[in-house]
Amino acid sequence: MADFSKLKADFPILKQKINSKRLVYLDSAATSQKPKQVISAISNYYETYNANVARSIHTLAEKATAAYEGARKKVAAFIGASPEEIVFTKSGTEALNLAVHLIASQLNKGDEVVLTLMEHHSNIVPWQVAAEKVGAKLRFADILPDGRLDMSSLRNIVTNKTKAVAVVHVSNVLGTINPIKEIVGIARQAGALVLVDGAQAAPHMKINVKELGVDFYTISGHKMLGPMGSGVVYAKKEHLEKFPPMLTGGHMIKTVTTEKTTYDDVPHKFEAGTASVADIIGLGMAVDYLENIGMENVRAHEVELAKYALEKLSKIKDLEIYGPMDAEQKGGVIAFNIKGAHPHDVAQILDSDGIAIRSGHACAMPLMQRLGVESVCRASFYIYNDKKDVDALVNGLEKVKEVLKLK
């Protein structure tokens, strides 16, 4: 088992004080902090081998290309895919847009796409835009009162009209871990493709896209210790070969004449323009860092923290938690509200004690509507958090009640 108490030293940002208090960072579901190994990989690239990849034949370009393609191999191995099935994008949202674009190229009027009510906006809005263009229809599977996906609702709306099922692997609000293999089984019976938004899953647990059996899987690099500017689409090679590119121009071609262009092989066909090379190399280093700890250990650490936090938070009077109460069934994300306190006021008062949480609709407004709330407070954990951070949150919430005179 990795010694998690020592990992914190790798994160320079966590050494600072906020409002003269120890920084307690509980907003990793928004973005994770970066270990010095990742930061060094980026500055080392700019300081010693910055060059455009896959173009020029000189030493720096060779080195940059090798590092960029090396990152592709690392990410592929990290999720059980082949390197040619990995397309780099600039964010998780861009990754989802690309995956939706690929599937949408096959959509026709009257076709249906099944989503869930716990999707992040980035797995809703691209579908709305795509569906409107061709006259396709979106249908949403409901959630159960405990925040799990209502599988019978999903089964009911997956029909022979369904061309794709697009679901989040781990909810960024409820923390719910969706049963992807079972969902793939239901989709396959209808002949539908499956897209999974893994932004909150890949950073926190072992993923194997082949075992899951999905067609598309998307990742946000900055939520898994990597830099902002890095995103990933996994797609089965057969899909990448068949579907058209989203961005076109430099880098993605084989030949261009004034009449016609032939595209490069996959995955390069989907990577038009200069990539965020330094960030992708940084993402490769983040993968190394996580593999070194072991994803099973990462998951075990977060289950332990979530269990402790659920136990402590559920003892606070007038505090309501949204999502599964069993830590084994959820990621390290806990959304809650304190009666009579708006999440922004809660977050503001916690910040005065150096505690950083998310407050707001968490980019999941349809879920907020389903829960009957405008917004939530959200605490999320990662490898550098410990039980002391949970204790700080619990004490901070008591202070919130005092400041807002809720006692």
Add this chain to the structure above:
Amino acid sequence: MYSEIILDHYKNPHNFGKIEDTDAHAIDYNPACGDEVEIFLKINNGKVSEVRFEGRGCAISQATASMLTNEIKGKAVNEIAKLDDKFVFELVGVNLSPVRRNCALLSLKVLKLAAVNYFKE
């Protein structure tokens, strides 16, 4: 930031509610927070004779709406356009971080929209 006055206006907002036969009204949201403020005006001889608001959101956004609606009763509608951010910050009377300033400014934005709507009609 959470002064007695702010908390009092937040928990017991003044001028809260709707005006059915309104002369001007507007609604807007703060997308970052989900704060919502809707303002209703009755106007007589070019002056605000009655004002009410409805809304949901954080203490700052709702308390400001309460305080601002108090201030504009009796004011000429064409003076509303002249109210600036500083006016609101002085009204709130506490130090706000740049992000929270948007919470405070929402009700002024809605009030100005309502005035614009009045002149349009």
